[in-house]
Amino acid sequence: MTSAYLLVIHGSRALRPQIAAERLAYIVKQQLSLRQLMRISRSLSTKNGTVETSVRGSTALLQSVPSPLIETASLELTSVSLSQRIQQLGEKAKIQGIQNLKIIPLFLLPGVHVREDIPEEVAIARQHLGKTMNLELMPYLGSHCRLTFFLSRQFEEAATVGKILIAHGSRYGGGNQPIESIAHHLQALPAYWSISPSLINPVNILVREGKKSITIVPYFLFAGRITTAIAQQVKQLQLTVPQIKLKMGSPLGATPELARLIIEIIQANLG
Incomplete structure (x- = not known):
């Protein structure tokens, strides 16, 4: 050793x-x-x-x-x-x-x-x-190049399925660029817990695009207070779009x- x-x-x-x-x-x-x-x-x-x-x-x-x-x-x-x-x-x-x-x-x-x-x-x-x-x-x-692959496994590859990657969000200049890049690579829309755009914005965009279901994956290391709050928000949003199935993914764990x-x-x- x-x-x-x-x-x-x-x-x-x-x-x-x-x-x-x-x-x-x-x-x-x-x-x-x-x-x-x-x-x-x-x-x-x-x-x-x-x-x-x-x-x-x-x-x-x-x-x-x-x-x-x-x-x-x-x-x-x-x-x-x-x-x-x-x-x-x-x-x-x-x-x-x-x-x-x-x-x-x-x-x-x-x-x-x-x-x-x-x-x-x-x-x-x-x-x-x-x-x-x-x-x-x-x-x-x-920084690990394969981390994106782990996120991609939670997204279903179908034209009728929308993808959202939600992170905490940073108020520092350029602090959210990595999230934007990862979301782009995954063909997902970014959303943030603490700053705009919040979760409701990409959900509305994907609903207007005619998606039948939307998968929301939290870009967090472990489950905690924020991921619990996000899951609750997803349940509340589901009530506003009953025609769409919202699916909450899991943090890395x-x-x-x-x-x-x-x-x-x-x-x-x-x-």
Whole structure:
């Protein structure tokens, strides 16, 4: 085990996002352990001249593989600052003989948090940890090229089905450009929770276009207060357009598929 990992989320007063983050970290840990086991197993098989491994040998091998050190942290709405969490995990990693700590921002957009806030927290932690721990800030989750594919699976490909991608929205100049680009790629209309255009605008556009149903996919990491409010708004809108079926999609969630994307980000930046 050469690195420890810290998954960073925005933070919330609600418990659901934190529970989901812990669940995702657990899945990432499982997948990293399995990949490490497979590498060791292949290495032993090559030395022994066989690709077969007994069940008893696999169990013993699994028990001998050290569990990856993976934890979570919040940027905001937490009693412990991100820099402090980085320091805590860094000290824990030192005890286990680990000299590298990779920080992965589980953020979907390259906003101020990704560009400024998180790098500043990493810099503070680096000053306290010194040269004994190598801190590496990884690309944010939303930069992964396959994330759009995960969103596309929730949309039905039919001429009579309208598509809407709804995000939180940013008031910073250019802050919503990534959403516009993703929506365009998905042939969907963008909508925002906190700014205009709100959900009702693209719904009205698609109704006028004659769509028979509309799928609304939330561009959020986990379910929480805002996604619950969006789902309630969808129910209210459904009452105003009974001739159209409105279908609410799901946020990305703590899934094995998302865990694989995180591991791909880690492995794409080795070295």
